[in-house]
Amino acid sequence: MFNIGDTIIYSAHGLCQIDGISEKTISGVTKTYYVLHPLNNEKLEISTPVDHQSISSLMDKAEAEEILNLFTQPGIEWIEKGNQRVQFYSQITKKGNRKEIAKIINTLLVKQHEFELNEKKFPQQDRKLLSSIQSILFAELALTLNTTSEKISEKVAQLLGINQEAIAVNG
Incomplete structure (x- = not known):
């Protein structure tokens, strides 16, 4: 799991920074979500489950x-x-x-x-x-x-x- 402040790759948005981690209940199912924004668009807020397959760490x-x-x-x-x-x-x-x-x-x-x-x-x-x-x-x-x-x-x-x-x- 990533931490607040980490930079990750997220799907088609590319480089994103994690701004928060929270729990949300949708359709009776509670999951942990990352709240993040693309580095090239700080106004866009994205919420995605922490286990989403389109999230990856930066390459070395x-x-x-x-x-x-x-x-x-x-x-x-x-x-x-x-x-x-x-x-x-x-x-x-x-x-x-x-x-x-x-x-x-x-x-x-x-x-x-x-x-x-x-x-x-x-x-x-x-x-x-x-x-x-x-x-x-x-x-x-x-x-x-x-x-x-x-x-x-x-x-x-x-x-x-x-x-x-x-x-x-x-x-």
Whole structure:
């Protein structure tokens, strides 16, 4: 169990700080809940059961460096059919495995770069998925490695050999 003041990863909200721990009874069932807010939105208050599967602790420095190193290797397989691709990649990201998420980001960034080089429009659904998972992972890497998301973005661009502007963190 986490403590008040801890920073965690929570689902699609990314980095969150725990502001409180309380018991709530909903439909006759009493559970312990975390009260938290995303670090990038202090006005949003989220209440979630302490046993929710979408909560995880921050990675350590060794894992962060290992994840950055994944950007020197090929990413995940590119699926030509857009709907199948986004569905498959989304299923993987929901599992929360940061290494697999990094591989998806790797593939999407490289493909986005290829689309732009060929003056083609990168599919909106891919852009949306990339933006959400990239901002969460890069923010966590930045916090763990005591740097900024922008510096992580620059490092990833360098490792992938692509234009840094192509992967500017949105959000």
